[in-house]
Amino acid sequence: MERQGQAEELTEGEGPSQGLMKIVSWNVRGLNAPNKQRLVKRCLSSFSPKLVLLQETKLGDAELASFGNRLGFRKITGTPSIGASRGLAIIWDPHSILLSPLVSNLNWMSGRVTCLKNNLDFVIVNMYGPILNDDKKRVWEEIKNFTSTLSQVCFIGGDFNAILHQHEKQGGSSNNAWASLDFADWIHRSGMLEINMVKDAFTWNNWRLGFSNIAEKMDRFFVLGSLINFPFTLEASILPFSRSDHFPISLDIQREASPKRCPFKFENIWLKDDHILELLKEWWNGAMVLGSENFKVVNKLKIIKKSLIQWNREHFSDIFDKKAQVEVELAKVNKQVMRYGMDETLFLKEKKLMADHESILAKEEFFWKQKSRETWLEVGDKNTKFFHNSVRMRRVRNHISRIKVSNGSEVVNPIIIAKEVVDFFSLILNSDWSPHNLDQDMFIKSIPRLLNKEHFDVLNAKFSLAEVEAALKQMSPDNSLGLDGFPTSFFQLKALLVRFGFEIGTHLAEFVAFRAIFL
Structure with missing residues (x-):
């Protein structure tokens, strides 16, 4: 069903993306009418996407070629409709990209995309999900089998005719929970990660009023493949531009900006070094600091921190460079074996290099495990690619690409965003201004006192070392870093609390317990 009336105009501040590439996916619900074809051309001129995925064109081969001549x-390339559907x-x-068509059928088509102005290279899949669950499962398995053969990063976008969670649907009958579970299972088995929308929720709407209105999130983008060597950020959004019952969705691929400042972070991988505990003892005991106990800690x-940074630079080295060097040496040994055969010298050299390689791979997986913050998977199961992709997706979710300022307008310039954030919190912290204009004294006085002196004594009692250790043991080692850059795993070191003569008194217990509250 098409939406009646004119298409929505672009909101203020919208326009062509300044990113590296914009991909738009849109279920147009038919391109037979001239006004719908004009609408697609207007979308191309308004948003300037390099790549557009269209579903339900309802065009045969001749009509598709005729529409292509008007672009x-x-x-344009595509698959023909079946009658008045698909x-x-x-x-x-x-002028910007090369597209090499790969596999195509009634429900999905794919192509390899190579950018002419940079080294961006990936596979794109345009998806239109069937209505029936059995047909969906068949199409999902086709795509899973296809993507399992790829070596490049792959983006899958389109109308999946399925939702993952009940909150992705508003109005109408309850969603089929089993269908959502099947959808989630396919995503997990395929190793895909969803690129979440930066704002808004629903991509499809039946445009009815009151209790008859139904809205769902049926259109989305996924990414799969290793993102380790993919130095770009990904941002998906819904475009306010439609005369179809589906809104177009866009994927912006932007070059990853280098951080201006890299704060210190204690890496759990350092704990794999045989000498790290003795070094910590030496650095701690060798530091001469005067003042209160908390000040000393x-x-x-x-x-x-300073000692760790220098030690990491001089002795621990970069595991990724080390991995590359070992792989080069292994390749040289293999070439010698192929040319001259195996001898004792080559055998021992290969054995040592293989052991070094396994050790580095274990450290690499441990490294990405900490950064991914995933707690339900353990290291040792070759999950490096999953951990790395989780890190990339977490960075995408945490990235602030736009904010709404006090006058209601949206700001996208990173410099202005930083200034607005600083100004906002400076106003709160450096003045008596309150966002809710509440009289806090009156509010506090209105709360009845239910605690007696015994309760206050218990709550104000100093932390014991046993309580601190018990609390630390219950925390995840990879919990968020504190402002000092040390994670929970650092304070969970038995050496810190017992073996190396750190200040184990009440003051350290207070400091660790106080800090742990904010982790």
């Missing part, structure tokens, strides 16, 4: 310099198309800008941690 000017852009090119039909897929991909439109691309040949804080400043000794600062001294340890």
Whole structure:
């Protein structure tokens, strides 16, 4: 069903993305009418996407070719409709990218995309999900089998005709929970990660009023494949532009900005070194700090940070460079074996290199495990790629690409965003201004006192070392870093609390317990 009336105009501040590439996916619900074809051309001129995925074109081969002739310099390829349903198309800008068609059928089509102006190379899949669950499962398995053969990063976008969670649907009958579980199972088995929308929720709407209104999130983008060597950020959004019952969705691929400042972070991988505990003892005991006990603890941690940074630079080295060097040496040994055969010298050298390689791979997996913050998977099961992809997706979720300021407008410039954030919190912290304008004294006085002196004594009692240790043991080792850059795993070291003569008195217990509350 098509939405009546004119298409929504672009909101203020919208326009062509300044990113590296914009991909738009849209279920147009038919391109037979001239006004719908004009609408697609207007979408191309308004948002300037390099790649457009269209579903339900309802065009045969001849009509698709005729529509392609009206696109000017852009090119189009697609699969024909069956009667008055289905039909897929991909439109691309040949001045910016090369598209090599791969597999195509009634419900999905794919192509390899190579950018002409940078080293961006990936596979794109345009998906239109069937209505019936059995047909969905068949199509999902086809895509899973296809993507399992790929070596490049792959993006899958389109109308999946399925939702993952009940909150992705509003109105109408309850969602089929088993269908959502099947959808989630396919995503997990395929190793895909969803690129979440930065705002808004629903991509499809039946445009009815009151209790008859139904809205769902049926359109989305997924990414799969190793993102280790993919130095780009990903951002998906819903475009306010439609005369179909589906809104277009867009995927912006942008070059990853290098951070201006890299704060200290204690890496759990350092604990794999045989000498790290003795070094920590030496650095701690060698730090001469005067002042209160808490002051000593804080400043000794600062001294340890400096020592760790220097030690990491001089002795621990970069595991990724080490891995590359070992792999080069292994390749040289293999070439010698192929040319001259195996001898004792080559055998021993290969054995040592293989052991070094396994050790580095274990450290690499441990490294990405900490950064991924995933607690339900354990190291040792070759999950490095999953952990790394989780890190990339977490960074995408945490990235602030736009904010709404006090006058209601949206800001996208990173410099202005930083200034607005600083100004906002400066206003709160440096003045008596309150966001809710509440009289806090009156509010506190209105709360009845239910605690007696015994309760206050218990709550104000100093922490014991046993309580601190018990609390620390219950915390995840990879919990969020504190402002000092040390994770929970550092304070869980038995050496810190017992073996190496650190200040184990009440003051350290208070400091660790106080800090642990904020982790």
